Each structure stands twice: as structure tokens, then as C-alpha cells.
Amino acid sequence: MTPEEIENAVTAGMPRAVEDLTRLVSIPSVAFPGWPEEPVRAAAALTEELLRSAGLPEVRQVPVEGSFPAVFAEAPAPAGAPTVLLYAHYDVQPPGDAGLWRTPAFTPTLVDGCLYGRGAADDKSGLISHVLALRAFQGRFPVGVKVIVEGQEEYAGERLERFVEHNPDLVRADAIIVADTGNPAVGDPAVTTSLRGLAAFTVEVRTLEEALHSGSFGGAAPDALAALIRVLASLHDDNGDIRVPGLPKGSFLGAGPSEEDFRATAGVLDGVALPGSGSLADRLWASYSITVTGLDVPTVRDAVNAVQAVARARVTVRVPPGGDPATAADDVVEHLRRAAPWGARVEITDRVLGSGYLADTGGRARSALNRAMKRAFGRAPRDIGAGGSIPLVATFGKLFPAAEILLFGAEDEGASIHAPNERVDLEELRRTATTEALFLADYAEF
Known part of the structure; x- marks a missing residue:
């Protein structure tokens, strides 16, 4: 497929993808102790259905000791082509105080091009970006594809990490895309290179x-x-x-947000000072x-x-x-x-x-991602850190030191993840899925 054909296929698939995301967000898949298990298992079943719809020939739920099942899918690589592992998670944070939500947390609501609801960004947008990108190829994937979607990422622990350590061949790949981060702002492309x-x-x-x-x-x-x-x-x-x-204290080598932008994004009240010393990048990503x-x-x-x-x-x-x-x-x-x-x-x-993670920013996969993201967003990405944690990434890095791990996604700093009124910008979702699809095609040609 040409880049234009890929872009057109992703755009054509957006209405269906939004319907699928709406179905996902309506499921209160909170995998915390004390919350009902049935919705989490319903989200796993829907995840399995969506991955089948993306043209993957092998899809199944795999049990994870002490946790909810992960959903695994696979399509073999064409001769000589590399294999890419795609990661996301289908569980969500608890909604918190219902009175702070402008729309019900588990009633997905479309407002001004954004879908609101718990998990709309973190991380059901990650799952849908994978599905949307894969559907563009109609089952004829240019690379080998593996997908693993976790069921209990938000409740801190290392359950899937232990599973991966005991089953490394299941998820072994040449490059790994972790769709559980995002850009500093909508339309501002970035690749996350460090995680706390x-x-x-x-x-x-x-x-x-x-x-x-x-x-x-x-x-x-x-x-x-x-x-x-x-x-x-x-x-x-x-x-x-x-x-x-x-x-x-630590030091982050790249540029961070300005104080003005950070205050606006965080909603810091006028007259209230930011705590701590050092640059914002140091405080948020390296300390x-x-x-x-x-x-x-x-x-x-x-x-x-x-x-x-x-x-x-x-x-x-x-x-x-x-x-x-x-x-x-x-x-x-x-x-x-x-x-x-x-x-x-x-x-x-x-x-x-x-555990945290620090990425190597060189390599053929990162080069292919840079080209894909520049085409999808209109400009090249920059490196950023993330203050949040994705412990599985460190496990991937330890088990597969030769694999390139790429962290990007449809979330942004204004998405209110882990907070009331979480939302995903649907145009950002389209650009992210386009990036992923273009990357898969480009990476196959190296």
C-alpha cells in the first residue's frame, strides 16, 4: 500500500473505530480490589472481538496468575519481514467523585470532536489505535504482528511482567509499540523516551x-x-x-514545558506557586x-x-x-x-x-517512526519524558535488549487521565493510528 492509500484507509475506518471506542468506554472495567469483576471480563471479551475484526488470524485470552486475562493476537511475518509487538491495556482507573464529572464517567459522550468517559484516553484509545491501524491492511500485514492487551495495568503491580518473564517467546519481537502515552498537546507529536x-x-x-x-x-x-x-x-x-x-534530584536532557503552559494544563490557580526547584522537565521526568x-x-x-x-x-x-x-x-x-x-x-x-525505563533513541524502528509521525502530524516528533509508570516496559527492555521500544499514543496532557472528565481528541486518535499504520509499512521496507 502507498502512504496515501494507508491514510485514506485509516480515515475511512474512523466512524467504525469511534463506535468501537464508545462500546469499550461504556464498560466500567475497573480492575481494582472491591470492584465487580464481570465488567473487566466483558472488556476482555470485547477486546478479543475487536482484534479479530482487525484481521488477525490468531486471537485468544491468556490467563495471568493473580490477575485478569491478557488478550493476545498474532499474525505471522512475511518472509524476511520483522515482527512488531503492540501493547495496550483494557482496564481503567476508578471514576472517583461522580459529582466532578460533567458527563457520566461510563456514558461516552461526544463533545466538540472529543469523546469523554473514563478510559477514553487511558488506555482504550491505545487499543483502538492499534485496531484502526491494523484494519487499514485488511489482513495483509507488511510485518509480523503480535498484540498483547493487559487487564490490570492501573492497579499497580507486576503481574503481567511475571507472565512475560515466564513466556518470553510469546511476545518476542524486533520492535515494540507501547500505546499508553501521548503528546504534550493535541497536534504536537512526541515520542516518550523515559518513564519514571x-x-x-x-x-x-x-x-x-x-x-x-x-x-x-x-x-x-x-x-x-x-x-x-x-x-x-x-x-x-x-x-x-x-x-x-x-x-x-535528577536531570532531563531534553526540553520540558514552559511554566505558563504547565500552569494552564494543570489548572494551577492564580497566585499559587509551583513546588520544588529545578526545571520542570527535571521535576516531572527525571526526579x-x-x-x-x-x-x-x-x-x-x-x-x-x-x-x-x-x-x-x-x-x-x-x-x-x-x-x-x-x-x-x-x-x-x-x-x-x-x-x-x-x-x-x-x-x-x-x-x-x-520499574522505570530510559529508551535508546537511535535505530531503524525509531527512524521509521519519525518519518511516519512527520507525515501524519505534519512535523517531526520530539523526545519527552513521562512522569507516569508502565512497569512492563522495563521488563521488555530487560528481556529483549535488541528490540526497539517506541512509546506514543493518542493521549495528551489535556486529556485528564486519572481525573474527572477524561477525554480523547478524535483527530489525535486518527493521527496516531495513521502514524502506526505508516510505521508498519515503512519498517517492513528496511
Whole structure:
């Protein structure tokens, strides 16, 4: 197929792709503990159906120990052609507070060329970009194709990583496309070349056998909630830099966003300063960060006049490429224990880890991607980092050191992934699928 034929085929396939994405987003495939399993399995079944519709002759669900099934598909390579592995995931983040959504999280809604709904960008757009790109070839693929779509990426852990380590030949390829990142802005093409790793855990602070009346005991009884607040506040200094020993600042070689653009994208309120020091690229992509992502304490609505006996927080540490998530978790936990006032008891549970990744930016696959992206977007891509974590990428890099790993996708910084009002720009989805299809054709010719 010529590049023009590929572009026309992708464009012609967009209406069907939007219908498929709408079906996917309507399934609340939250693979977190406590959420129903049936929708996750329904998303796996639909993923299997979509990959079959893309012309792949072998499609099946593969069990993953301790997790939901992955969906695997394969088409053999023509003689002498390389093989490309395509990755995405069909599970999504919980929707959070329904009152913060302008449209229902699992009722896909089209507004001004964007599809809104949980998972519309992260990462059901990744799955659909693969399907749309593959459909352009009508089953006559120029390269060997393998696809693996994960079912529990969002709930941190390394379940699929262990599966891949035990089944390397299943996913072995010459190049790997990970469609779980995106561009800094719509229409601004970029390839993600670094990913931070992850360490997360729950910290519990306990001071009393049970809660006490604040009028009778307040002022003398040790308050677990006050202790937890002090412990968490000790993680950063007044400037917002991390105070934990052993977590140094890093440096990112490429350019990051301007402060003006970052403030606008993040929705930072006027007069509120950005925490930390160093460039934004350094802070976002090459350094450690620590975030409190949840609290188990009485709500304001349910507050009573009591000194609390126990309080919990979920803490997430982002680890720069080259850093060790286990060591970072140990350092943060040790700091929290030392910071606990009044001899309060500190317990750590539910610890999960994921490794970061730093890509090699040379090679024939990256060259082919640069050409494909320039044609699809009208300009060449630039290298960026990502503060988020995709632990499987590090596993791919370890198992297949000769394979080129390419990270790009239809998400963008304004897509509100992991937040209310998540959306994917449909024109960005078309450009991303066009890039992938052009890449597959170009890479076959090398």
C-alpha cells in the first residue's frame, strides 16, 4: 500500500473505530480490589472481538496468575519481514467523585470532536489505535504482528511482567509499540523516551486503643490523625523539595514545558506557586516525587468531636529511570517511621513496585517512526519524558535488549487521565493510528 492509500484507509475506518471506542468506554472495567469483576471480563471479551475484526488470524485470552486475562493476537511475518509487538491495556482507573464529572464517567459522550468517559484516553484509545491501524491492511500485514492487551495495568503491580518473564517467546519481537502515552498537546507529536518507576504503599498511624471524646481527652491524648499529618508533612520542605535522604534530584536532557503552559494544563490557580526547584522537565521526568493519593480518616460530613485512634494514607513515590523502586520505598518508609511523633506506631501494608525505563533513541524502528509521525502530524516528533509508570516496559527492555521500544499514543496532557472528565481528541486518535499504520509499512521496507 502507498502512504496515501494507508491514510485514506485509516480515515475511512474512523466512524467504525469511534463506535468501537464508545462500546469499550461504556464498560466500567475497573480492575481494582472491591470492584465487580464481570465488567473487566466483558472488556476482555470485547477486546478479543475487536482484534479479530482487525484481521488477525490468531486471537485468544491468556490467563495471568493473580490477575485478569491478557488478550493476545498474532499474525505471522512475511518472509524476511520483522515482527512488531503492540501493547495496550483494557482496564481503567476508578471514576472517583461522580459529582466532578460533567458527563457520566461510563456514558461516552461526544463533545466538540472529543469523546469523554473514563478510559477514553487511558488506555482504550491505545487499543483502538492499534485496531484502526491494523484494519487499514485488511489482513495483509507488511510485518509480523503480535498484540498483547493487559487487564490490570492501573492497579499497580507486576503481574503481567511475571507472565512475560515466564513466556518470553510469546511476545518476542524486533520492535515494540507501547500505546499508553501521548503528546504534550493535541497536534504536537512526541515520542516518550523515559518513564519514571513506581513505589506505593499504605501507611497506618495508631496511637490509641479507640477514639476518645475530644472534650474529655483532647490536649493530652495522642491524636493519630494529627500524627499522620505531621508524618506526611515531613516528606517535603517549605519549598516543596523532597526531604527524604537517598532521593536525589535528577536531570532531563531534553526540553520540558514552559511554566505558563504547565500552569494552564494543570489548572494551577492564580497566585499559587509551583513546588520544588529545578526545571520542570527535571521535576516531572527525571526526579523523585512523593504524592499522598488517599486518606482513611473521618470525613468532614461525618466528623465527630473525637481524638482519633488510627489514621491511614496511601503514598505513591515516582522513581526516575535508573532508580530502584524497592530502595526508594525503603527510604521513604524509614523517614516516615523516624518522623512519627509521640512514639506513634507506624505500620506499612499493600506495597507495590514498578520499574522505570530510559529508551535508546537511535535505530531503524525509531527512524521509521519519525518519518511516519512527520507525515501524519505534519512535523517531526520530539523526545519527552513521562512522569507516569508502565512497569512492563522495563521488563521488555530487560528481556529483549535488541528490540526497539517506541512509546506514543493518542493521549495528551489535556486529556485528564486519572481525573474527572477524561477525554480523547478524535483527530489525535486518527493521527496516531495513521502514524502506526505508516510505521508498519515503512519498517517492513528496511
